[in-house]
Amino acid sequence: MKRAISEAAKDQRRDLILDAALEEFFESGFRAARMDDIARRAGISKGTVYLYFNSKEEVFTALVTSIALPKIEHIEQTLKRSGNIKAALHALFQYIPTVIRESKMPKMVKILISDARAFPEVVRDYRENVLNRLFSALTALLKRGCRSGEIHTPAPEHAARLLVAPVIFSAIWIVIFEEDRRSVLDVEGLFAAHEAMVLKALAVPAERRK
Template sequence: MVGTKHARGPVVVDNELGPRALRKAQRPQEILQAAFEEFVERGYTATRIEDVAARAGVTKGTIYLYFQNKEELFQDVVGKLSQPVFDENQFLEQHQHRSCNELVRLFLDTLYEHMTVNPHSREILRFLIADGRSFPTLVSTHFDQFVKPLLTMFDRILQKGVREGVFEIWAEDHISQILISPALTYAIDMLLSADNTKLPELPIYINTHYEMVMRTVRKASV
């Protein structure tokens, strides 16, 4: 008598990562965060790979599994921990029914929060100021990916105001960059100041910045 073969049931694949695999998947991000904290505390030059490893709770050799050297680690800290200020399309769609004046104010409020409150954005600005000369490609890439879209979005808000007859702006290059430069000035002052109590109060500073922009772009008849 020939034995009957029993068909096997479907093979079930567990797609969930186990604790060790999950830990391994998270490790590069943990190393980047540890490196960020070391660069903040010590500066780029004084930071050592072994300091990053100790803070991340891994061996020095583990760092080199993911990053070739300190230079690459620094570039990934800046590139991968940087965060865009806005999702341009989402912002404009979400606030499409607001007036142009309100859009300018929302833009400035969000920009200042990003530059003064968000620790990654604030400290990465410090890194680029202090060590950007040694990483010109990194600075250029950061500008293209994070700064240029910001300027383009502000320009779109201004052009919307022009189309609606609310704003008028002169045909000069870099108008958006000029008009939002006080935000960069405030962020740099924060980085340089040992005592932030000597800085202008942020809400008052933002109000002044907003009024400056409005006086510049608002039509005289509006």
């Protein structure tokens, strides 16, 4: 196979490797997966894989960058643009089901849960560059809502984590149980119910209303 010569061809080859790696990590586990296996699944030589990535840890970091970071950036911008807290939360809970259903995020979550101890540095990078950014954006939103009097929560940092807790549940359900078509999760319905519960929980108590 000829080596990629144009930038477009290089990008396509890189995406091919990442797609193959995600499936290999998902099916075999990160610990057991080898660069040879990724190359075989991608239909290219191991040497070609090493032209793009030096290790499987580097491959997974690239997966995080390509799959998770664009979603986090979208959420950050959405929360900043929203005029009020209810609109921001509604936009968030409308977007998350799309991410779960139309992206590769559930498979990534399964890999992280299954093999976290096998690559602690990669997991730490994921926590710092993805989760902490998400929690920071949500905490800032909740604090803004508390200052404006739109909502009330005594612990914005904890509430921020609870806002996205159903993401983990949804991802685990999809990758474990949905092979049985009788167990398909209504993700949109789940987040609609979650939104209603969140808004009720964040409502300003009567004694605090002006």
